[in-house]
Amino acid sequence: MSQPSSRLIEGRQLGVRLGGKTIISGVDIRIDAGQIVTLIGPNGAGKSTLIKALLGVHKITDGEFYAKPNLSVGYMPQRVPIDDSLPLAVHRLMTLTHRARRDEVLAALALTEVAHLIDRPVQQLSGGEFQRVMLARALLKQPDLLVLDEPVQGVDFSGEVALYKLIQRLRDERGYAVLMVSHDLHLVMAATDEVLCLNGHLCCSGTPESITQEPTFTSLFGPHQADALAFYSHHHDHEHDLAHQGGHSHD
Amino acid sequence: MIELLWPALLAGSGIALVAGPLGSLMVWRRMAYFGDTMAHSGLLGVTLAVVLNLNLTAGIALVTTALALLLFTLQRQRRLPADTLLGIMSHGSLAIGMLVLAFSPTVRMDLSGLLFGDLLAVNGSDVVVVWVIVALALPVIGFAWRPLLAATVNEDLARAEGIATDWLRVLYLVLIALVIAVAMKIVGILLITALMIIPAAAARWLARTPEQMAIGASVLGLIAVWFGLAASWFANAPSGPTIVVAAVVAFMLTLGLSRLPRQN
Numbered sequence: 001m002s003q004p005s006s007r008l009i010e011g012r013q014l015g016v017r018l019g020g021k022t023i024i025s026g027v028d029i030r031i032d033a034g035q036i037v038t039l040i041g042p043n044g045a046g047k048s049t050l051i052k053a054l055l056g057v058h059k060i061t062d063g064e065f066y067a068k069p070n071l072s073v074g075y076m077p078q079r080v081p082i083d084d085s086l087p088l089a090v091h092r093l094m095t096l097t098h099r100a101r102r103d104e105v106l107a108a109l110a111l112t113e114v115a116h117l118i119d120r121p122v123q124q125l126s127g128g129e130f131q132r133v134m135l136a137r138a139l140l141k142q143p144d145l146l147v148l149d150e151p152v153q154g155v156d157f158s159g160e161v162a163l164y165k166l167i168q169r170l171r172d173e174r175g176y177a178v179l180m181v182s183h184d185l186h187l188v189m190a191a192t193d194e195v196l197c198l199n200g201h202l203c204c205s206g207t208p209e210s211i212t213q214e215p216t217f218t219s220l221f222g223p224h225q226a227d228a229l230a231f232y233s234h235h236h237d238h239e240h241d242l243a244h245q246g247g248h249s250h251d
Numbered sequence: 252m253i254e255l256l257w258p259a260l261l262a263g264s265g266i267a268l269v270a271g272p273l274g275s276l277m278v279w280r281r282m283a284y285f286g287d288t289m290a291h292s293g294l295l296g297v298t299l300a301v302v303l304n305l306n307l308t309a310g311i312a313l314v315t316t317a318l319a320l321l322l323f324t325l326q327r328q329r330r331l332p333a334d335t336l337l338g339i340m341s342h343g344s345l346a347i348g349m350l351v352l353a354f355s356p357t358v359r360m361d362l363s364g365l366l367f368g369d370l371l372a373v374n375g376s377d378v379v380v381v382w383v384i385v386a387l388a389l390p391v392i393g394f395a396w397r398p399l400l401a402a403t404v405n406e407d408l409a410r411a412e413g414i415a416t417d418w419l420r421v422l423y424l425v426l427i428a429l430v431i432a433v434a435m436k437i438v439g440i441l442l443i444t445a446l447m448i449i450p451a452a453a454a455r456w457l458a459r460t461p462e463q464m465a466i467g468a469s470v471l472g473l474i475a476v477w478f479g480l481a482a483s484w485f486a487n488a489p490s491g492p493t494i495v496v497a498a499v500v501a502f503m504l505t506l507g508l509s510r511l512p513r514q515n
Contacts, residue, residue: 019327052407052411055410055411056410056411057407057410057411073411075408075411075412077405077407077408077411080404080405080408082404082405083278083279083280083281085278085279085452085455086279086403086404086461086464087455087458087459087460087461087463087464088404088460088461089459089460092460092461093404096397096400096401096404096408096409096412097397097398097401097408097409097412097413097414098412121459
C-alpha cells in the first residue's frame with residue numbers, strides 16, 4: 001500500500017531561467033507516494049519547463065529542491081517525433097536506456113493494452129497507440145513516480161477518456177504517484193488529487209473542488225470553464241458514464 | 252603500377268567503416284548540412300596547417316571542431332535560424348580558406364585535389380593515421396552507441412534518464428571532425444558528407460534496426476570506395492566523384508531491391 005505521508009519530491013520557491021529569461025519562479029510543489037497531481041495553465045505558462053526542471057533536464061536556478069534518494073521516475077515527454085529515417089521497433093524504443101527482457105517489455109505493454117505492437121516500427125503507430133507505448137515505456141522500470149507531459153496528445157476523445165482512466169487505475173492498483181500536465185481540464189479533474197495552476201508562477205493550488213472557487217483560476221480560465229469543472233468534479237457518477245460510453249465506441 | 256592504388260584503398264576502407272555509423276546518426280539527426288559545413292571549414296584547416304607548419308590532419312580536425320563548437324554557441328540565440336547560420340559558416344569558411352590559399356606564396360597545393368579528392372595524394376603514413384583513428388573511433392562508437400541512439404530519439408528523454416547528452420554531442424562532433432580530416436585527401440572537402448550520408452540512406456531501404464542500418468552503411472560504403480577507386484584508377488578520374496557516383500548507384504540498387512515483391 002502507498003503511504004500518503006511519504007514525500008517523493010518537494011520544491012520550494014523554485015525558479016528556472018533559460019537563456020537569461022525567467023520561465024517560472026516561486027513555485028511550491030510537493031508530490032507524495034500514490035498521489036495524482038495535475039499541472040494546468042495556459043500555453044507558455046512553463047508547465048513543461050517545470051516538469052523538465054524536476055527531472056533534471058533543465059537546471060533549477062532558484063529555490064530548494066528535494067527528491068527522495070534513489071527515486072525512480074518514468075517520464076513521458078510531450079512530443080517525441082521520431083524521424084522516419086530511423087528504423088526503430090517498439091521493443092527497441094522501450095529499452096533505449098533501460099535494459100529489459102522481452103517478457104518484461106511485453107508485460108509493460110500489456111498494462112496499456114498494446115502488447116501486440118511490440119515488433120511494430122514506431123512510425124506505423126497511430127497517435128493513441130504511440131502514447132500508450134510511451135506510457136508503457138515509462139512504466140517499464142516500475143517507477144515510484146510517473147511524470148506525464150500531456151499524455152493524451154494526438155488521441156481522439158474516446159481514447160482520451162480511456163487513457164485517463166488507465167492512468168487512474170495504475171495509481172489505484174500499483175500505487176504509482178503521478179505528475180501530469182493537461183489541457184483537458186474537465187476530463188482530468190475527476191481523476192486528480194491536487195491541481196497546480198501555473199502561469200509563470202503558481203496561481204493557485206488545491207483539490208479540484210476547491211480550486212474552481214479561486215478567483216485567480218476563474219480569471220485564467222474564464223467562468224465558463226470553472227463552471228464546467230465544478231460540474232464534473234461534483235458529478236462523479238456522470239463522468240464515469242461518459243468514460244464508459246467512450247470506451248465502447250472506441251472498440 | 253597497381254600498388255599505387257593500395258594506400259587509397261586501405262585508407263578509404265577505414266574511412267567507410269567509421270562513416271557507416273556516424274553517417275547513420277547524421278541522417279537520423281538531420282545533420283547533413285551541419286556535416287557539410289564542418290567539412291567546408293576543412294579547407295581553412297588545410298591552409299592554416301600549411302601556413303603554421305602543423306600536421307595536416309590535426310589542423311583540419313582542430314578547425315572543424317572549433318567551428319562546430321562555435322555553431323553550438325551561436326545556436327543559443329534565436330534571431331537567425333540554424334540553417335542560415337550554417338550557410339554563413341559553410342560558405343564563409345570555404346571562401347576564407349580559398350583566399351588564404353590564393354595569397355599564401357608558400358602554399359602550393361592542388362585545389363581540385365583538395366576539393367574533390369586525389370587518390371594519388373594518399374601515402375603510407377596517411378594509411379597509418381586513418382587506421383589509428385579507426386582503431387580508436389570504432390570502439391568509442393560501440394561503447395557510446397546506446398546513449399547516442401537514445402539522445403537521437405529524444406534528447407530530453409535521454410537527459411531525464413541520466414544520459415550526459417552534452418558530452419555525447421561533443422564526442423559525436425569530434426568523431427565527425429576526425430573523419431573529415433582523414434577523408435579529405437581521398438574524397439575531397441566538397442564530397443565528404445556524401446560518403447557519410449549516401450551509404451546510410453542506401454542502407455535505410457533494407458534495415459529494420461538502427462544497428463542493421465549502421466553496419467549496412469559501413470558495408471555499402473566499403474563497396475562504394477572499392478568500386479569508386481577502381482573506376483578512378485582505370486578512367487583516370489578524380490577519386491571523390493567516382494566514389495560518390497558508386498555510392499549513388501548503391502543507393503538506387505538498394506531502393507530497387509527493397510521494392511521487389513516479397514515472397515512469403
